[in-house]
Amino acid sequence: MSDQVTTNNSLKPIGAEQENLDMHDAPNVMNPEHVAHHIVSPVVYLMIFGILMVGTALTAGMAYVPLGPFNAPVALAIACTKAVFVVLFFMHVKYSSKLVKLTVSAGVFTFLVLCMMSLLDYVSRAWGRW
Amino acid sequence: MSLASTITNPPEPEIHASHDVHEHPFYQKHHFETAEQQREAASFGMWLFLLTEIMFFGGLFFAYLLYRNWYYDAFVSASNSINMVMGLINTIVLIGSSFTMAMAVWSAEVRNKKLLQIFLLATVVLGFAFLGIKTGEYYDKFAEHHVPGASFDIHDFVHPQPGTNEKALSVDMANKTQIFFSLYFAMTGVHALHMIIGIGILIGLLWYSRSGIYTEGYVQPIENFGLYWHFVDIVWIFLFPLLYLINRH
Amino acid sequence: MSTIVSLPDQTTAALPKRTYINNEHGILSWLLTADHKRIAMLYLVSITFFFFIGGFFAGMVRLELLTPAGDLMAADTYNKMFTMHGIVMIFLFLVPSVPATLGNFLIPIMIGAKDLAFPKINLLSWYLYMAGGIFVLTTLVLGGVDTGWTFTTPLSTHYLNTHVVTTATAIFIAGFSSIFTGLNFIVTIHRMRAPGMTWFRLPLFVWSNYAASVLMVLGTPVLAIAIVLVALERTIGIGVFDPTKGGDPLLFQHLFWFYSHPAVYIMILPGFGVISEVISTFSRKRVFGYTAVAFSSVAIAVFGFFVWAHHMFIMGVSNYSALVFSLLTMLVAVPSAIKIFNWSFTMQKGSITFETPMLYAFGFIGLFTIGGLTGVFLGALGMDVMLTETYFVVAHFHFVMVGGMLMAFLAGIHFWWPKLTGRMYPESVSKLAAIITFVGFILTFFPQFVVGYLGMPRRYHAYPPEFQVLNVLSTAGATVLGVGYMLPLLYLAWSLKYGAIAGNNPWQATGLEWQIQSPPLTENFIETPIVDHEAYDYEWLERTKERELQHVG
Numbered sequence: 001m002s003d004q005v006t007t008n009n010s011l012k013p014i015g016a017e018q019e020n021l022d023m024h025d026a027p028n029v030m031n032p033e034h035v036a037h038h039i040v041s042p043v044v045y046l047m048i049f050g051i052l053m054v055g056t057a058l059t060a061g062m063a064y065v066p067l068g069p070f071n072a073p074v075a076l077a078i079a080c081t082k083a084v085f086v087v088l089f090f091m092h093v094k095y096s097s098k099l100v101k102l103t104v105s106a107g108v109f110t111f112l113v114l115c116m117m118s119l120l121d122y123v124s125r126a127w128g129r130w
Numbered sequence: 131m132s133l134a135s136t137i138t139n140p141p142e143p144e145i146h147a148s149h150d151v152h153e154h155p156f157y158q159k160h161h162f163e164t165a166e167q168q169r170e171a172a173s174f175g176m177w178l179f180l181l182t183e184i185m186f187f188g189g190l191f192f193a194y195l196l197y198r199n200w201y202y203d204a205f206v207s208a209s210n211s212i213n214m215v216m217g218l219i220n221t222i223v224l225i226g227s228s229f230t231m232a233m234a235v236w237s238a239e240v241r242n243k244k245l246l247q248i249f250l251l252a253t254v255v256l257g258f259a260f261l262g263i264k265t266g267e268y269y270d271k272f273a274e275h276h277v278p279g280a281s282f283d284i285h286d287f288v289h290p291q292p293g294t295n296e297k298a299l300s301v302d303m304a305n306k307t308q309i310f311f312s313l314y315f316a317m318t319g320v321h322a323l324h325m326i327i328g329i330g331i332l333i334g335l336l337w338y339s340r341s342g343i344y345t346e347g348y349v350q351p352i353e354n355f356g357l358y359w360h361f362v363d364i365v366w367i368f369l370f371p372l373l374y375l376i377n378r379h
Numbered sequence: 380m381s382t383i384v385s386l387p388d389q390t391t392a393a394l395p396k397r398t399y400i401n402n403e404h405g406i407l408s409w410l411l412t413a414d415h416k417r418i419a420m421l422y423l424v425s426i427t428f429f430f431f432i433g434g435f436f437a438g439m440v441r442l443e444l445l446t447p448a449g450d451l452m453a454a455d456t457y458n459k460m461f462t463m464h465g466i467v468m469i470f471l472f473l474v475p476s477v478p479a480t481l482g483n484f485l486i487p488i489m490i491g492a493k494d495l496a497f498p499k500i501n502l503l504s505w506y507l508y509m510a511g512g513i514f515v516l517t518t519l520v521l522g523g524v525d526t527g528w529t530f531t532t533p534l535s536t537h538y539l540n541t542h543v544v545t546t547a548t549a550i551f552i553a554g555f556s557s558i559f560t561g562l563n564f565i566v567t568i569h570r571m572r573a574p575g576m577t578w579f580r581l582p583l584f585v586w587s588n589y590a591a592s593v594l595m596v597l598g599t600p601v602l603a604i605a606i607v608l609v610a611l612e613r614t615i616g617i618g619v620f621d622p623t624k625g626g627d628p629l630l631f632q633h634l635f636w637f638y639s640h641p642a643v644y645i646m647i648l649p650g651f652g653v654i655s656e657v658i659s660t661f662s663r664k665r666v667f668g669y670t671a672v673a674f675s676s677v678a679i680a681v682f683g684f685f686v687w688a689h690h691m692f693i694m695g696v697s698n699y700s701a702l703v704f705s706l707l708t709m710l711v712a713v714p715s716a717i718k719i720f721n722w723s724f725t726m727q728k729g730s731i732t733f734e735t736p737m738l739y740a741f742g743f744i745g746l747f748t749i750g751g752l753t754g755v756f757l758g759a760l761g762m763d764v765m766l767t768e769t770y771f772v773v774a775h776f777h778f779v780m781v782g783g784m785l786m787a788f789l790a791g792i793h794f795w796w797p798k799l800t801g802r803m804y805p806e807s808v809s810k811l812a813a814i815i816t817f818v819g820f821i822l823t824f825f826p827q828f829v830v831g832y833l834g835m836p837r838r839y840h841a842y843p844p845e846f847q848v849l850n851v852l853s854t855a856g857a858t859v860l861g862v863g864y865m866l867p868l869l870y871l872a873w874s875l876k877y878g879a880i881a882g883n884n885p886w887q888a889t890g891l892e893w894q895i896q897s898p899p900l901t902e903n904f905i906e907t908p909i910v911d912h913e914a915y916d917y918e919w920l921e922r923t924k925e926r927e928l929q930h931v932g
């Protein structure tokens with residue numbers, strides 16, 4: 001993968017003199033939240049597109065295979081994998097700062113809190129029916 | 131150096147070295163110190179907006195999770211009544227549009243105006259294709275009286291067509307298919323609304339791209355819109371198996 | 380009585396020539412402004428307007444409850460009164476109160492930035508807020524809504540003929556206003572800090588607004604989707620909460636309270652921030668346990684997402700989950716208590732002075748502690764089953780929101796009034812107002828604890844005669860409280876023209892906002908400040924003043 005990295009000449013490398021925060025750090029380069037800007041190459045995009053197509057075919061195909069209780073987990077696993085590829089490459093999270101990665105995880109975490117804490121009620125309201 | 135003296139005395143030159151050596155790009159807003167700071171702020175802001183979108187769709191996804199477990203048989207029958215091929219084509223169309231959008235971002239980054247416009251246009255076309263197919267699906271559901279509300283008819287689920295291997299549902303369970311269709315219309319409807327808004331913005335970007343501002347370094351609007359469009363794609367990646375493929379065998 | 384107020388010599392002092400207020404002229408320069416300070420003032424005017432609208436409905440409710448019989452208005456009119464009171468006060472006053480006014484004005488200045496990260500989105504927030512407000516006013520004109528502010532299904536979807544959809548639209552739009560405010564704050568605090576302004580040099584006001592912003596961004600969309608589904612159920616028959624189609628009305632409750640419990644932290648956390656600033660300034664001491672106070676804001680925000688079902692104990696949630704949610708609710712009390720203890724220890728051995736903001740802050744600490752502790756009562760499963768849906772809940776909520784948040788809001792408005800306008804408010808009448816507010820508040824809401832404990836249910840326009848004495852006390856208190864709120868409106872307006880010139884730093888406070896002119900320039904700072912001291916470092920302030928004196932000398 002031939003990813004180009006654009007760097008601004010006036011920026012100092014990440015990590016330089018991190019402790020000396022009195023220095024003027026307008027571009028935030030010394031901020032651990034900062035990361036240099038990447039351009040992802042079309043080859044990567046094409047590969048991801050291919051993976052997503054394979055995933056789509058796989059979901060559609062697996063739906064016709066009787067797996068008993070495992071149809072839903074398989075479908076969800078494929079969907080999650082596809083979503084992860086979109087997030088990491090199409091949405092550049094793989095090349096983004098920790099802050100962006102944290103933001104994405106915060107969203108997933110809060111959604112899981114909503115599901116889990118509500119299910120706590122629904123599951124225990126009728127034991128055995130779930 | 132303290133703050134109070136910064137205000138009264140001019141700042142020491144070496145501290146502001148990076149500030150003075152290069153000119154600000156044309157797109158930099160006055161309250162940012164550098165274009166870099168502006169870019170990171172804008173993309174972080176977009177991600178926070180997508181965070182709210184996760185929670186917005188999250189409520190619907192949780193409702194789906196609950197009712198699918200409560201009324202599994204109704205969900206299976208109702209899911210089998212929607213056109214799986216249309217859903218599959220739509221998935222391919224939407225992932226394709228996500229790809230063209232990613233390529234549009236790349237075109238803006240390598241400053242190729244022609245390519246940028248081609249890829250934006252391709253994304254618009256694929257977006258319309260998706261909405262067109264979706265309209266066809268909705269039309270079928272109206273014709274079959276599967277839209278929740280006064281005209282809803284459970285006949286198809288209580289007496290499935292002979293020849294198919296659909297299970298006949300009891301009247302009580304067949305009534306619960308309304309919940310599936312409520313969620314189907316709410317989820318795909320909210321998703322389609324996001325698509326419509328997205329296409330509107332795309333057309334705007336296409337219009338402004340003629341002046342070449344996005345291909346002279348001001349990638350941010352294209353990149354941020356790309357994030358939005360990919361998010362809408364991800365929602366569909368989940369909707370497709372959850373709504374169309376519950377139990378097809 | 381000793382005072383720390385140091386004003387410039389009034390015979391020679393004048394307001395700065397160029398400020399954000401006189402930088403541009405004309406109504407359009409305000410309506411199309413991207414300046415965070417001007418937008419804050421727009422918010423201040425509009426939330427004050429809606430506060431008095433909401434206050435009017437509160438007055439009607441109290442007037443009806445003066446007598447046991449339902450003689451002033453019909454039952455459903457009364458339902459509309461308390462519903463409109465709740466909706467206006469919560470969505471149009473409490474949620475935006477401190478963040479949208481003081482937060483908007485101060486956060487960029489406190490972190491040394493020229494503006495928020497997205498000034499135009501900030502303006503958009505205000506327009507969304509106004510659009511939401513206009514929808515609420517439309518509802519009023521059309522005849523109101525009587526669901527209660529909680530929109531309980533299936534009552535709101537099946538049984539009421541009032542204007543639920545209009546109100547739902549209002550709340551949906553106002554919700555996005557608050558999402559955009561929160562988003563703007565988070566990005567600004569992450570990305571726009573001046574050099575040297577590390578996370579642990581941030582004033583605690585910034586920390587608490589940050590925590591509230593996280594809640595706005597993560598919680599509000601869940602309310603939005605719940606409200607959309609209610610509106611869809613009423614209009615086109617989508618039936619996600621409809622029992623006749625197999626839907627579960629409790630699902631609405633889960634989604635609604637997933638937002639609305641954290642929403643009380645959206646309302647109170649920025650108030651905590653104000654109190655931290657005020658207590659520190661008027662005790663001349665660094666806030667005790669700065670880190671603990673900062674992290675307790677974050678902890679409140681995180682725990683806030685795990686406790687919502689304590690609003691649903693009597694609605695049919697499973698006993699097991701009620702038990703778990705009850706235990707988790709106790710957790711939230713811990714960070715809140717940390718704050719109360721730390722504020723108290725900040726005052727210990729401090730040089731305390733009793734200016735108006737400090738009086739409001741004292742009121743806050745006392746009343747919020749009572750409100751918080753009764754919250755623990757209500758979080759306890761067994762107590763809650765007895766006390767919920769009685770006036771005990773009403774009293775608890777108002778102790779936290781009015782006794783806590785409104786006191787904090789007024790503390791903040793008085794504290795930063797010299798910075799907002801460049802002029803001081805009149806000191807003695809404002810002290811009087813603070814005391815009147817406190818007395819009126821206790822008189823209004825303390826009897827409600829008692830009457831609720833005795834079993835008077837909320838949301839009824841008539842009640843048994845034996846509760847009358849307590850209700851008369853409460854209504855009398857509401858009148859006093861009304862005076863307490865009218866007074867600041869009058870004297871603050873008066874001070875705009877006749878108040879003493881405040882100078883840059885009338886309180887000798889350490890925040891960056893006090894080191895610049897009042898009212899500030901449009902661009903806040905002439906040069907980006909460089910921060911080399913901790914928050915609340917009063918010795919740094921002394922050293923700077925001495926150095927400046929030497930320079931001048």
Ligand SMILES: [Cu+2]
Nearest residue numbers: 640687689690
């Ligand atoms: Cu709560």
